[in-house]
Amino acid sequence: MKKIWGKGLGVLLLSLLFITGCQSAGDNSSEEGANAEEEHNHSHEVEIGDAPEKINVEGVSDHYHTGDLIKLTAELEEDSEFDHWHWYTRNSSDDEWEAVPELDDNKFFGDAETNGQQIIAVMFNDDHEPYAQSEVIEVVIDDHGHEHGHSHAHDEESQQIYDGYFEDEQVEDRTLGDWEGDWQSVYPLHQNGTLDEVYAHKAEESDDMTAEEYKAYYETGYVTDVHRIVIDGNEVTFFEEEEEKTGEYQYDGYEILNYEAGNRGVRFIFKLEEETEGLPTYIQFSDHSIFPTDSGHYHLYWGDDRQALLEEVEHWPTYYPSEMSEEDIVHEMIAH
Incomplete structure (x- = not known):
């Protein structure tokens, strides 16, 4: 019954993202060595709004309860030589996108903590430009799935509960x-x-x-x-x-x-x-x-x-x- 509702991109251009680029870790005097030994950093801005939606995100369900595991897998619709992935999240469309640390392949793991949180997967080419992206996925947290007669906590209060701060009732x-x-x-x-x-x-x-x-x-x-x-x-x-x-x-x-x-x-x-x-x-x-x-x-x-x-x-x-x-x-x- 867990599910995430996917939303199509409602805007033509997403926010500018500070994303992971690539920086040479080898000998700067050797272009071949530099290209062979790259390290990720967040040193430049890239527009990703024009990248085609050629990534499907699997693992969808109807909704999440607070604290549930979000487990997603991104799959490119076509064969590609590229494998440079990044995931981005934001709590609402009014917020800036932020790269998710440690997630640099096609799998996403996170906890359902904020109702309305948005997630997007992006694949980059060898020039560190967006090659393809998924639609924007919006996390829906519904703590009414057991037919309770009252409303449960959302957003900030949900996080407090997860952290161990709650009332007996x-x-x-x-x-x-x-x-x-x-x-x-x-x-x-x-x-x-x-x-x-x-x-x-x-x-x-x-x-x-x-x-x-x-x-x-x-x-x-x-x-x-x-x-x-x-x-x-x-x-x-x-x-x-x-x-x-x-x-x-x-x-x-x-x-x-x-x-x-x-x-x-x-x-x-x-x-x-x-x-x-x-x-x-x-x-x-x-x-x-x-x-x-x-x-x-x-x-x-x-x-x-x-x-x-x-x-x-x-x-x-x-x-x-x-x-x-x-x-x-x-x-x-x-x-x-």
Whole structure:
């Protein structure tokens, strides 16, 4: 049911964009060497309004709920020797377009946070001129999909909720359907070094920790032997090595947690219907949402002591859709 409504270009010319150009990284005295070793920068302005709309954007759905993952793929309608991609976003048609950092191929990953946000994909030729572009895609956030009797937060308030700032009365009960699907643990990606790129990016963006310290932090958070989880209706199946165990879980309410940083979170709790060897009595979901919405990824806590799980804040096995590739997950984490 998630979808983005695509809008055709309503104007003949888009805003001037500060986009990534190419700058020689080789010997300036050698034109061949300079062309062979280019680095991206944002050193010049380019008009892209005249580029033909020859790019189709796949991955469309009806709408998003706040915090959902936006996952798009751009495909050129014809064969081309060029592969120089950039994505641009703006919160409304009144704002300037901004290049999305780290996204330099035909895949887009981001979170649905602003209703009306616009996205466009552009391919450049070897002269750093726009060769083709997509139509403008407008993100529609609709938090009424579960037939609530009142209006949910939008825009700035939605971002506050995602960041963990909300009122108690805004929290609503959720069903296992919000997490239905086939999910993979990210711990194997942590172990094989795939996520090192993510940790390096975090270190560049923050003065708090080095990449090595981030990796140690996430080692504690991600570690788990449960490499896959499948949720179908009320049934939850845990896959651990070659074994799988399935149990039925029923909703057991939610708990609001206050964190030392000053923000808050919500755990949505489900209890095993019949005691089964090898299955936890309680599972608790945390995914930055506080009311019904399809989850893009989640942290899961499980065990037999409901209260003890609520006090666990350092170990949070994390799961993404199994259909996502390693590259997809890295892109989404960096864009997050």
